Amino acid sequence: DLVNFSDFFNKIIDRFEMTKAQHVDFVRKIPNEALFVDIDTDKITQVLDNIISNALKYSPEGGQITFSIDVLPTELQIYIRDQGVGIPKGSENKIFDRFYRVDKARSRKLGGTGLGLAIAKEMVYAHGGDIWAKSKEGHGTTVYFTLPYNPEQEDEWE
Ligand code: ATP
Ligand code: MG
Numbered sequence: 001d002l003v004n005f006s007d008f009f010n011k012i013i014d015r016f017e018m019t020k021a022q023h024v025d026f027v028r029k030i031p032n033e034a035l036f037v038d039i040d041t042d043k044i045t046q047v048l049d050n051i052i053s054n055a056l057k058y059s060p061e062g063g064q065i066t067f068s069i070d071v072l073p074t075e076l077q078i079y080i081r082d083q084g085v086g087i088p089k090g091s092e093n094k095i096f097d098r099f100y101r102v103d104k105a106r107s108r109k110l111g112g113t114g115l116g117l118a119i120a121k122e123m124v125y126a127h128g129g130d131i132w133a134k135s136k137e138g139h140g141t142t143v144y145f146t147l148p149y150n151p152e153q154e155d156e157w158e
Contacts, residue, residue, distance in 0.1 A: 002153070005035040005076055006069065012048050013067055016056070024059050029068035035076060036153040043123040044147075047131075050116035051080045051143045057110050058084035058141065075129070076149045081142040087135040095133060096121045120145075 009030060017026050055065050063083040070077040087095060087102055094100045098118040117131075124131045124145045131145040 001041050002036055002038050003041060005037045005039075005147070005149075006030050006033065008041065008044075009048070009067065009069060009078070012045060012052070016052050020056060022056065022059065023061050024056060025062075025064045027064055027066045029066065031069060031071065035069065035071065035149065037076065037147050037149055038153070039127060039147060040123075044127070047120040047123050047145065048080075050120050051145075054116065054143070055080050055082040055084070055141070057112075058082060058086075060084060071149070071151075072146075074149060075146040077144060077146050079142050079144045081140060083140040086137040086139055086141050087133065088137050092133045092135050096131065117143075 010028070013026060013028065052065075059065060059082045065083075066079075066081040068079050068081070070079075091102065095102070096117045099114040100118075101112075101114045121131050124147075128148045129146040131143070133141060133143045135141040
């Protein structure tokens with residue numbers, strides 16, 4: 001489906017903002033311009049749902065979650081940044097492995113299967129994008145992913 005990614009992303013964030021139970025502030029760095037991408041909306045919804053629910057799950061009360069889209073020459077770079085517990089140094093890649101969880105006890109308490117990011121990675125790769133994370137233990141985590149973007153796409157559909 002050809003969608004305006006700015007609108008699409010905002011609508012997903014709205015849904016989390018309306019239903020969140022914690023006191024977490026949402027900050028959006030999303031361009032107002034239309035950014036058309038050709039994506040499987042169900043699959044990218046699943047990718048975002050997982051990344052955002054992780055950010056909420058590992059955020060402290062009163063924390064901030066930042067949502068951003070950067071427009072690069074041939075791709076959109078999206079990130080979701082939290083101020084949560086973080087991931088130990090050197091383990092940022094492992095969180096995309098199936099069933100990998102940083103802390104077994106903590107993860108058991110918070111629920112889930114440890115499959116969310118492995119599925120997200122598969123779906124982003126299927127779109128020709130990439131996904132990775134940067135984190136500082138005790139300070140927070142940023143999950144990035146890219147989607148191929150052609151700025152001329154809009155014109156072609158006029
Ligand atoms: P599921 O997504 O299947 O419900 P899950 O959230 O535990 O379970 P993933 O989403 O794949 O599984 O994440 C894997 C692990 O990576 C998590 O268990 C957690 O330890 C770590 N992790 C993921 N996102 C964050 C984050 N934003 N902050 C801290 N740790 C994270
Ligand atoms: Mg998850």
